Amino acid sequence: MANMNDVAREANVSRGTVSNYLNKNKVRPEAARRIEAAISKLHYVRNATARELRTQRSNYVVFIVPTVWTPFFAELTYDIQAALQALEYKMILCISNSNYDEEKEYVDMANEQKVAGIISISYSQLNDYVDPHMPLVSIEKEPTGHFPLVSSDNYAGGRMAAEELDQRGCKRLIFIGSKHLASDAMKARQAGFTDYCQELHCNFSIYHFASGRHIQDFRNEARDLLQQLRNGADAKNIGIATSTDEYALEIFRIAEDMKMSVPEHFQLIGFDGGKISANDQPFLSSIRQPVKQIADAAVAEFNKLAENKTSVEVPRIMLPVSFYEGKTTKRIVSNQ
Amino acid sequence: MANMNDVAREANVSRGTVSNYLNKNKVRPEAARRIEAAISKLHYVRNATARELRTQRSNYVVFIVPTVWTPFFAELTYDIQAALQALEYKMILCISNSNYDEEKEYVDMANEQKVAGIISISYSQLNDYVDPHMPLVSIEKEPTGHFPLVSSDNYAGGRMAAEELDQRGCKRLIFIGSKHLASDAMKARQAGFTDYCQELHCNFSIYHFASGRHIQDFRNEARDLLQQLRNGADAKNIGIATSTDEYALEIFRIAEDMKMSVPEHFQLIGFDGGKISANDQPFLSSIRQPVKQIADAAVAEFNKLAENKTSVEVPRIMLPVSFYEGKTTKRIVSNQ
Known part of the structure; x- marks a missing residue:
């Protein structure tokens, strides 16, 4: 069934002009003529009304x-x-x-x-x-x-995060998720990460931090972890994947405050691949939905x-x- | 007139529970009793319906x-x-x-x-x-x-951007706006910036770049400008204000690619102060709405x-x- 876009295309006018015509607003006579012809040719019935x-x-x-x-x-x-x-x-x-x-x-x-x-x-x-x-x-x-x-496919995304870190030389893989809001999507991401690490015998750990309204708790826990990693034997070969971009961005900021640079000190992959606008080129590596x-x-x-x-x-x-x-x-x- | 929030507060239950009660969904008998008492005490009439x-x-x-x-x-x-x-x-x-x-x-x-x-x-x-x-x-x-x-107050925001750059030692002030979509808000931002600079006899320039769908044009123009600034005599004392955060972020990214660091090579202030989520602490200095x-x-x-x-x-x-x-x-x- 033809829709408003089809009519606009056929009449070579914008969708808005078709809408104006249908709403009895003024449109140029030439456009009106072409729209009428398109409606009759395509047997267009207004979708919304018909439905x-x-x-x-x-x-x-x-x-x-x-x-x-x-x-x-x-x-x-x-x-x-x-x-x-x-x-x-x-x-x-x-x-x-x-x-x-x-x-x-x-x-x-x-x-x-x-x-x-x-x-x-x-x-x-x-x-x-x-x-x-x-x-x-x-x-x-x-x-x-x-x-x-x-x-x-959240499970595949979790696997992918582990694999990308593994392929980039990380010798210790870390997944950071949330204590609360453990939705099935979040569980699947973690399961994919875990399965990859187990199957390929990677050295890995899972952390569950506080989240939601208690962002300060999350920040404190993240700071403690980064401190610990910095002093550890395997520092510089660490890869961190998080269950959301928001967590990854928090971790990035904390690392910045601690003068740990990413990806030199550790590599970091978020989840979602959120762009802040259509033209955005995020600096955060991520599993993009x-x-x-x-x-x-x-x-x-x-x-x-x-x-x-x-x-x-x-x-x-x-x-x-x-x-x-x-x-x-x-x-x-x-x-x- | 009492609203649903008042009833919830009076009955010491959540707004959602009041709504459930009103929609004849199950709520705990104790909660129902307290809600009835609150409704009668506050003479509550459902706003939406009454309106x-x-x-x-x-x-x-x-x-x-x-x-x-x-x-x-x-x-x-x-x-x-x-x-x-x-x-x-x-x-x-x-x-x-x-x-x-x-x-x-x-x-x-x-x-x-x-x-x-x-x-x-x-x-x-x-x-x-x-x-x-x-x-x-x-x-x-x-x-x-x-x-x-x-x-x-967009005009005051434009002035503020110029003043903050001026106070931070910038000897040359630059405002970057858009060629298109010159809304009154955008004009007011630029006018505020200009007036401050003229009144305080700052050395300043205004640039209008391409925008909207043609982001690549914007990027090219911004790259040319940064190139020019880097080679100029007054490099390192430059302050750039933009008409939106999006432009400032683009300029920041281009500078990064060119290995110019901000704020060492130039200082940068956006407009909007947009946060990507409630917990965000943006790295971009900005005039916040x-x-x-x-x-x-x-x-x-x-x-x-x-x-x-x-x-x-x-x-x-x-x-x-x-x-x-x-x-x-x-x-x-x-x-x-």
């Missing part, structure tokens, strides 16, 4: 996200909004601060208001209180069996649910991560 | 923003959402990519759907097509006379409009900026 009539639900999609105030979540929110907009959905932005009660409140709201559905990065058990008829796609959560899941693919897949799955075009099987989409080489790891020197 | 009945408009607020994918806009969106939520509004997130047609489309949608109103960071002339009865608060835009404006105050003021003004509690005068709220001392400027050594 509302067909599904008896609005075009609002509730997007539940812990925050928008980190590079990863800002990018994800940006991409999900763009993907929803291309299908003429509107986004109701619900920031949960990872609070179960807030998430539940948003779900209640969604149930009451007959929204088109929910896309959620939730760390609580949605199964228990979401109406099973509500179209819902979950991002990054363990598969619940009820709702489609879209996620990065395929943000745009996650957003596109989540919205595509969501749209299938909303349009009742689903199969019996609940899809579970795992998307590959990649290593982003920033400035906190050493370059691999080719042997040739 | 919907009174204003004949929904509780959705359209937030039009160029992007959420920069630290400044991510933080602002986060804070606006929190402020709206405290008043039981929901946010429809509309990302315009600074595209006039997109903005217009969102405004049309707002008009059609009887939303509570609009909060907008728009760089186009909203006056021309917003229904004058639509509650609308504008952030960072020049005063239109029709809608309340909430803005940082009071993001939370902007969000709170915009939502407070919005709520007055939505509740028809406005005076004849259209408010214009200018909030003070501050200097954030990161690591790209030298420390001022006290003479005492």
Whole structure:
């Protein structure tokens, strides 16, 4: 079925001009003529309106996200909004601060208001209180069996972090995760790291630091660890991988304060590969999540649910991560 | 009038628990008893519902923003959402990519759907097509006379950037802005910088670089400038202020590639003071916008409009900026 973008392309005008035409705003007569021709040629029916009539639900999609105030979540929110907009959905932005009660409140709201559905990065058990008829796609959560899941391959990412450090000459590998918020994604990252190290007989350790609101506790623990590493016998051959970019950035800053330089004193790999804007070239080496693919897949799955075009099987989409080489790891020197 | 937070405080439970109670979800009997007592004591009426009945408009607020994918806009969106939520509004997130047609489309949608109103960071002339009865608060835009404006004091910020560089011993001051998107905020920043330099007889220059989608053009121009500065007679006493943090970060990265270190080769001050997350301690010195105050003021003004509690005068709220001392400027050594 043709959508607004198709009409715009066919008429050789911008999507906004098509929208203005449909909303009876002024557009140039020549543009109006071309749009009319395109609509008639493509048998265009306004998606949003047609869908509302067909599904008896609005075009609002509730997007539940812990925050928008980190590079990863800002990018994800940006991409999900763009993907929803291309299908003429509107986004109701619900920031949960990872609070179960807030998430539940948003779900209640969604149930009451007959929204088109929910896309959620939730760390609580949605199964228990979401109406099973509500179209819902979950991002990054363990598969619940009820709702489609879209996620990065976190386990492979954990393995990749260990492997990249190993290949860069690190003789001691360290993984730093969080004491709290041990979501399945975080567990998978750690498991991948651990499995790689065990299979390849690397010398490795796992640390769980305090996190969340108690950033100062995290900083103290990280400082102690770096102190210890600096005085250790194997200093300079250490590689640190963290479960998130935020932790890696904290560790980088603490190292700077302690006059330990990265990657000379130790190499460092984050997780997420968050960019602070479209043009950003992060200095932090990281396991990058395929943000745009996650957003596109989540919205595509969501749209299938909303349009009742689903199969019996609940899809579970795992998307590959990649290593982003920033400035906190050493370059691999080719042997040739 | 008591709101949900007051009820939660009085009953000594979380806001979410009050919400669950009101939505007829299970809460502990003891909590339910305390909530009932609090509701009756405070004569609480659910804000959202009461407002919907009174204003004949929904509780959705359209937030039009160029992007959420920069630290400044991510933080602002986060804070606006929190402020709206405290008043039981929901946010429809509309990302315009600074595209006039997109903005217009969102405004049309707002008009059609009887939303509570609009909060907008728009760089186009909203006056021309917003229904004058639509509650609308504008952030960072020049005063239109029709809608309340909430803005940082950009002019004072421009002056402040020049003054901080001057006080740190810079003998040549440079301001780098954008060729395109010359919004009034950007113009005010540059005007403040210029006025300070002229009044204090500083040696200064203004550069306008390419920007926006053509980041490579910006990078080329910045590289040429740094090359020139490095070879100049007054190298090492140079101070650069930019119209946004993004430009400053680009310049920092280019300097790194050229092995020019900051603040030794030149000092650098951005504008916005964007943090990439709540715990971030940016390394970039910058003129920080009071993001939370902007969000709170915009939502407070919005709520007055939505509740028809406005005076004849259209408010214009200018909030003070501050200097954030990161690591790209030298420390001022006290003479005492």
